[in-house]
Amino acid sequence: MPFETENDPNRLPHLIRRAQVVLWDFDGPICRLFAGHSAERVAGDLVSWVEGRGLHGLLTDTERESLDPQVVLRAVDRRHPGSDLVAELEERLTQEELRAASSAWPTEYADPLIRTWTAVGSRLAITTNNSPRVVRKYLASRGLLDCFAPHIYGRTQELRLLKPDPHCLNRALSAMGAAPEDALMIGDTTPDLRAAERAGVPFLGYARNEHKAKTLRDAGAETVLVSLQPLLERLRAQAGPPGAGGAPGRV
Known part of the structure; x- marks a missing residue:
């Protein structure tokens, strides 16, 4: 099953339409950081x-x-x-x-999804508990750094502010001048979900298997994807054909 919702089958397209700003967790939705490095x-x-x-x-x-x-x-x-x-x-x-x-595995469909979201006018940021230096290295290796820079908010010396604290999400929203309700957080853990809730940001769960999906749903996530493919397809469909117009960030 590509995605599930608790109550509302229209929730995924609604989340996409509202997302002027998309806040991505890094390890999970974008790549498996420790795939080749235990x-x-x-x-x-x-x-x-x-x-x-x-x-x-x-x-x-x-x-x-x-x-x-x-x-x-x-x-x-x-x-x-x-x-x-x-x-x-x-x-x-x-x-x-x-x-x-250097040996991280890209999450399937993440690269084209990031490029498509950028192309239709939404602004993207990274909100992660990993080091921002690591995020920049990985994104540069995939040719994706320009899709996010300078909005990369990662681990600082103040470790008490790591997710589930919403600090990095609030930093991103403030820097981008975005209201929480006009943003979307994509994450794969319960701390991601809790940080989004505390920041007032709608949440879209990603899980690479059903066990992780169940963990997110049990924690209260209403929409959980086990593949980013339906999200990419929905985004492309709502963006319309080239030259169709539409307001940037309201795909």
Whole structure:
């Protein structure tokens, strides 16, 4: 099933029509960042680095065994916010993400969808918990940087402001002069959904498999795509044939 809605079968075209500004999460909707560079190994290396500094008791067993390097980073920040330890750990994660960007897998249909949305006049931004340096590297490698720049809002030293906090979404909206109701957030995790809710931005879920789709639906996402293809087709259909006119950003 290409997409599902809880109640309203017209919700997807409605979301597209309203989207003057589209806020994209990065890892998931645009690419699989760690497809060729194990996130599990990266998380393990971060744990080993922390413990190598004599801080074995800093992490809980659950955090130590996490497959997500961001879990490790945020756990350390909760106990030592703003410290040199956190700054160095964040930089180590950024370097791993930069290496991963070279072997990231593009999400199917993401590239043409990004170019089509740009062509019809909507403005695009990245709102991610990954490093903005990583996002720029990946987008440049795909010839997509101009579709987003300068609106790339990623991880900063203030880790408490990562999603589900809406900070990066609010930064994007403010910089682009956009009202929340005229934007659309595309994300693949519950923190993406919660950040969009807190920012007042309509949310479109993307999930690369049914298990992830169920997680988003159970969290309250009303529209979840398991492929970006129907979104691309709907966008092209609503844009109309070349030269048909229409207001930019109201596709």
